[in-house]
Amino acid sequence: MHRVRRSNPLALAVMVTLAEGPRHPYEIAQTLKRRHHDESIRLNFGSLYSVVNVLERAGLIAAEGVERDQRRPERTVYALTPAGHDEADDWLGELLATPAKEYLQFEAALTMVGAVAPGRVVDLLGDRIVALDAEIAGGAARLALLVGRHELPRLFVLEAEYQQALLVAEVAFVRALVAEITAGTFPGLAQWQAWHDGRSTAVHPPIPVSAPRRTP
């Protein structure tokens, strides 16, 4: 009956889905997939069932009983409790109101980009630009199809619009960076290049410098 850690958004998605009515876990997964929420929330069966267990132990959802739909495996149906309702409401509010620190793979890669020679970086980022453009085009087409034909109200594609906005910003950033490097106007390019001219190996260290630290 103790507090549940607000780490895995799948737990929130389970509660919000159960707010529509009692479901068994497999059915929750079906619903999320039908709505493409599995593209925005990490969903796999192992995690789903373990998350459901945690929620049950915390009293946020409760098993309504075990059904057996004649000739189908038996299944446990869960319902949202009042406590679960409050928790979902509060958690969702927090996610919307407070920006969370995210650790992005590309951001991580950028911290180590000095370990790759500038020429190779230009090539690699060129590939990324192509891939990003393709993703953006695909996403835009999909959005136009769904909303344009009124298959889905805009309310239910906001997450896709958000993704598009981030992708557009990323490709602009990468394009600008590549442009600076190829034009030779990127500050410190000479040292960066020189460092790599000295060695045959590609992976190498950036120069460490200490700097004031912001409060987390």
Next chain:
Amino acid sequence: MHRVRRSNPLALAVMVTLAEGPRHPYEIAQTLKRRHHDESIRLNFGSLYSVVNVLERAGLIAAEGVERDQRRPERTVYALTPAGHDEADDWLGELLATPAKEYLQFEAALTMVGAVAPGRVVDLLGDRIVALDAEIAGGAARLALLVGRHELPRLFVLEAEYQQALLVAEVAFVRALVAEITAGTFPGLAQWQAWHDGRSTAVHPPIPVSAPRRTP
């Protein structure tokens, strides 16, 4: 000696750091923190030591021996192997060239935003805008300080610039959304509102619609 899963970028950061020369794990952590890489890569001691173990078993790094710096706890010093060098090079290239699917908390929240009444959404997102503006201002000031005073070459703040670009895009997206809702021009706003007028509870279900699925 088997392959290592490319899930945790900390493993890559360890290898790239070791490319500068042999270090013991605690020293790797110090280095990453001094360079603020811990703001872009999830770093804590538990994960660090387990990641080091995995890398060693995979033959990507090797223990050089156990030192004891008189009156200090003993420590194991590791070095990057040639195989580790290749792996780091390849992994880093992949991260730079190929956009990875990221599961963002705010994106997850947007999939469930229909469960919150429009008026409350406007309030919550208003808070987010304030917080985002503050983060952007803080980040810009920090960048100006570091690069403007030539404390750090731009090469070593690219990840911060990338973060800024994403934050700016996000706040623009949220602002536009809030504007549409408050202006009443958001399509489907009436139904959204009506749904919530019907019930006292805040968490509720969005309308499910099936739609064509893109290939992952």
Next chain:
DNA sequence: CGTCGAATACTCGGTTGCGAATATTCACCA
């Protein structure tokens, strides 16, 4: 001169997360 906090260096234990396996039934096609 004592002690309190920060730094050093690592270990440990418990949860979480994930992929694969399981077992059954249905739908379809040859």
Next chain:
DNA sequence: TGGTGAATATTCGCAACCGAGTATTCGACG
């Protein structure tokens, strides 16, 4: 008719992850 593959519904076990704990020493301060 029988065989293949998809759908249904869940369990399992391991690997990863994280936070807290441990033990020591150094430096600062009163």
